[in-house]
Amino acid sequence: MKRKVLILVTIAVLLAAPAAYAGDETRWVNVHVTENSSNTNVEVHLPLNLVLTVLRNVDVENFHGGHVDLELGDDMDINFPEIMAAVKDAPDGKFVTVTSDEADVNVHKQAGNLYVTVNQKEDEMAQVEVTMPMELMDALSFGEENTLDIAALLQSFDKLPDGDIVKVTSTEANVRVWIE
Amino acid sequence: MNSQRGMSTFGAVLLAGTAGLLTATLMMDWMVVDVHVLDVSETDDIHADVPLHIKVPFPLVIADIATGFIPDEVFEDARIPPEARVHKELVLETIRALLDTPDAELVKVRTEDANVDIYKDGDTLRIAVDADDAVVRCNVPIDGILEALEDWDWETVDPQMLFDILHAAENGDLVTVATEDGVRVAIKMW
Numbered sequence: 001m002k003r004k005v006l007i008l009v010t011i012a013v014l015l016a017a018p019a020a021y022a023g024d025e026t027r028w029v030n031v032h033v034t035e036n037s038s039n040t041n042v043e044v045h046l047p048l049n050l051v052l053t054v055l056r057n058v059d060v061e062n063f064h065g066g067h068v069d070l071e072l073g074d075d076m077d078i079n080f081p082e083i084m085a086a087v088k089d090a091p092d093g094k095f096v097t098v099t100s101d102e103a104d105v106n107v108h109k110q111a112g113n114l115y116v117t118v119n120q121k122e123d124e125m126a127q128v129e130v131t132m133p134m135e136l137m138d139a140l141s142f143g144e145e146n147t148l149d150i151a152a153l154l155q156s157f158d159k160l161p162d163g164d165i166v167k168v169t170s171t172e173a174n175v176r177v178w179i180e
Numbered sequence: 181m182n183s184q185r186g187m188s189t190f191g192a193v194l195l196a197g198t199a200g201l202l203t204a205t206l207m208m209d210w211m212v213v214d215v216h217v218l219d220v221s222e223t224d225d226i227h228a229d230v231p232l233h234i235k236v237p238f239p240l241v242i243a244d245i246a247t248g249f250i251p252d253e254v255f256e257d258a259r260i261p262p263e264a265r266v267h268k269e270l271v272l273e274t275i276r277a278l279l280d281t282p283d284a285e286l287v288k289v290r291t292e293d294a295n296v297d298i299y300k301d302g303d304t305l306r307i308a309v310d311a312d313d314a315v316v317r318c319n320v321p322i323d324g325i326l327e328a329l330e331d332w333d334w335e336t337v338d339p340q341m342l343f344d345i346l347h348a349a350e351n352g353d354l355v356t357v358a359t360e361d362g363v364r365v366a367i368k369m370w
Contacts, residue, residue, distance in 0.1 A: 026281075026282050028284075038291065038292065039291070039292050040289070040290065040291045040292075041288075041289070041290040041291075042287075042288070042289050042290075043287070043288040043289075044286070044287055045284060045285060045286055045287070045288075046281075046286060047277075047281045047282065047284075049277055049280065049281075050274070050277040050278060050281055053273050053274060053276075053277035054270065054273075054274050054277075056273075057269050057270035057273045057274070058270060059266065059267075059270070
């Protein structure tokens with residue numbers, strides 16, 4: 001009897017596995033905000049396609065069709081694609097370390113990810129962790145007039161493994177953005 | 181002696197008419213507005229005596245016909261601001277993307293005063309608000325809203341749009357509101 005049950009369970013699992021895999025094709029963007037003072041908890045769980053659709057159709061000041069205007073001014077001539085390529089090709093290691101009375105900032109690359117960490121030492125004592133996989137570097141697309149294609153950046157989330165993108169903890173609020 | 185007793189012509193017409201009327205009634209979309217006002221001054225029992233109970237069944241076909249008789253001039257002054265019209269594509273594309281979204285809980289908010297949950301369930305967006313002073317449940321037919329907004333001219337107020345959405349709503353509760361002072365309102369589709 002136990003053997004029959006075991007066989008049936010095995011068959012059911014084998015049959016369900018491809019269906020479960022097919023059902024997991026949707027990538028989800030999750031945002032979790034906890035405000036400590038008011039004990040407020042907000043969880044947003046949206047499919048990436050829905051977010052992209054909204055972004056591509058928003059047409060407001062400084063944001064058109066998924067492109068955000070970086071407003072750098074004419075006197076700033078930054079070659080973003082070259083910087084991104086240099087970061088991508090750079091070996092693992094610490095790139096930036098800033099220590100001050102206000103905050104410590106670290107930028108380092110490790111195992112195909114660029115990590116930016118900020119530890120604030122006053123006010124809200126915020127701790128910020130940004131994880132940027134190198135795949136996102138390829139998706140960073142800058143227009144000729146200092147615009148950044150946010151929609152293309154988000155589209156590349158589709159290829160990312162599940163994991164945290166941004167994590168902020170502070171005395172006032174905690175924010176976590178992750179993809180799954 | 182073997183004479184058969186047949187149905188009279190009048191009886192047949194009456195029966196056919198009644199059957200037709202009944203079928204038409206059953207085929208129609210009905211909206212039922214159900215209002216209870218409970219006396220909760222001394223009890224929290226939701227099944228306490230009901231001092232007021234109003235139930236108004238309303239066939240939507242009547243509303244469809246009635247809106248057709250409203251002269252266009254009535255809505256001439258009620259024009260949609262151009263700023264809203266600019267976002268037409270954003271709104272339509274967002275709703276289309278929402279329809280394609282798999283069923284899931286999309287938003288969950290917990291505060292000291294209220295809890296809000298928004299689920300997508302098939303073609304319906306289910307909104308649940310549990311506040312200190314009221315409990316609200318709302319089932320929004322996403323496909324009905326999309327259809328109504330696609331047909332809308334995005335220039336003038338169109339009451340027919342509301343009824344198009346109601347036609348698309350699933351049978352059952354569309355909106356229910358229960359307040360702490362004993363008012364229970366339910367708008368049901370049937």
